[in-house]
Amino acid sequence: MTLARSGSTAPESLQGPAAVEASVAPALEVHQVSLNYGAHQVLHQVSLSVAAGHTTAIVGPSGSGKTSLLRVIAGFLRPDSGEVALHGKQVTKTAAHRRSIGLVSQDGALFPHLSVGRNIAFGLPRRQRTAAAVSDLLDLVSLPAEYARRRPDQLSGGQRQRVSLARAMARQPDIILLDEPFSALDAGLRERTRKAVQKVLRSTGTTALLVTHDQDEALSFAQSVAVLQGGRVQQMGAPERVYQYPVNVATAEFLGEAVVLSATVTAPHRAACVLGEVTLRQAAAEGRAQLLLRPEQLMVVPAREENLGQVLDADYFGHDTTALIRIHGSGETVRVRQLNSAPLRIGDAVGLEVTGTGVAFPG
Template identity: 70%
Template sequence: MSTSSTAGSLHLERISHSYGSHQVLHDVTLTCPAGTSTAIVGPSGSGKTSLLRIVAGFLRPDAGTVQLDGVDITATPAHRRSIGLVAQDGGLFPHLSVGGNVSFGLPRSQRTRERVAELLELVSLPPEYASRRPDQLSGGQQQRVALARALGRSPQIILLDEPFSALDAGLRERTRKAVQRVLRSTGTTALLVTHDQDEALSFADTVAVLQEGTLRQAGAPEDIYGLPADIGTAQFLGEAVVLDSYVSKGSAECSLGTVPLRNMAPTGFANLLLRPEQIAVKAPGHGVLGLVLDADYFGHDTTALVRIHGREEEVRVRQLNAEPLEVGETVGLQVTGTGVAYPP
């Protein structure tokens, strides 16, 4: 018995919702194409969990529609929607075995040892795990069991509610990649909700940034990170270096020199956005001089706060596989790549 894809396209049209006088979602429109993964990322209180509950059918929006494959399911009860859910803690039943959890919700004719084994193998777990209890599994294994259970009914879309947040860093990355492989191999449409920017950027085909209940931007991860809609979005998605500049003929003149722009910007004063990894650290005499004010060594990379010589501006720099910088050290700074200019 195979687990075939029944992937559906999800479309949210002008979703708004309030709790009393507090509006948590403002006119949110978003499309998740069939067979792709979309990550909704935002800080606590941004409305992302409310949006997920609306998609799942646990919450009715004040305005707007939820459409699955073009069909309006806004008023459809949760149990009648072809949607699977993987909760933050997995949501496994502690009194049932792994096999019992996986088969829960399956049609009676499919509650077989062979079907359970097939679903466990789909998420890279041995069939022998079917007899174990959930508390005999690691956190990552429990999340895989939860995914197997959600996939068992061949839903049109899978909802992932911060499913990796309770795991430690190493296990979180391994589990995320395992889930990603399963979703891609089955062609399942997935909607992930997370507050972790790195997780959103590395997991999804599309990243949607939700702030204060408003969808600020949605697009491919490289576009969201490299060409954010505004400075606030840029700063939420990762460390940002923002410098005063003057734009003319496709370049910005700033304290680090002349930087070509990747966006169209009018002539005049502007805020120039760079990322710390774009500022290369050189020996004095190469580029603009700077004084190291603070430095941190993480093994895989080194970060430092550097004050630009003769200026009050300070920039954060990041170097991969580099020796740690010394506080008080004088260095040269050079910009690589292009920047993005925004109105001041």
């Protein structure tokens, strides 16, 4: 049983709700899809593209339309307008069971009355439902062959998700849809399972679409990230691109902790704020602006009059402390992340310096 697929190169990063331009043909294309639940519009002309052999994450807050979009792609819902194509073939009106799509859900959705082996075999064509084929699939997801005799309730949460992935991959679908598959796992198991699934997908060249509300998961798991808010794709591109070059403040704040300061753009690549002059990583129009930085860019240094601040709150996390600091003379507050070689305490007087570059939005 051969599961390997041809490799491909990473898609070029893009901004905005545009399809990813890739050097390989897309496995999945969603074009101008809109969906209504009665009078409520859930998806607004959503377009995205997933390159063959790549993993894309759709990330967004609860109610943003992520699961509805996944159900449209899977064929469980028919859009009010727009099209869905797999490898260039229109499947918008094709029944779900006739689409070459595998699905891994949040709880794994294994049949509780069947053994692990029979659960996996269920995903195979009848003529291929052999012990050897099941063993190959278990090996693919790094589970011993003897697990085939176990029942789902004898597995850990992470093992159940691996079995669910093995079943979904059994038919070698055109694309695997992952619907928040790690959200029910505890933090340590979640990370290990995510890495195991990521390894399987990349080693086999399987095209995958992950839906998640976890920003860290989306940025670390996928080769491309689409940010969905209010049923619209706000931005799509490589993880580092959408994190470092967000299209607006709302997208920046969703993708991670953000420090937003009042500023004045004094030159295309320079802005002045309460923390001093900051270099901009992309040109901005001169005038009033909102300056975006990340907490990890703010360094605590010995206090001086020009950068004096006071710690208002501090959360200790062992490896680091996140602190809220009020900047003297401005009333503005910023959140910083400081390694615990020098822990911060409420009431401390500190100085702040900016490292790296920022992004300015019209203010």
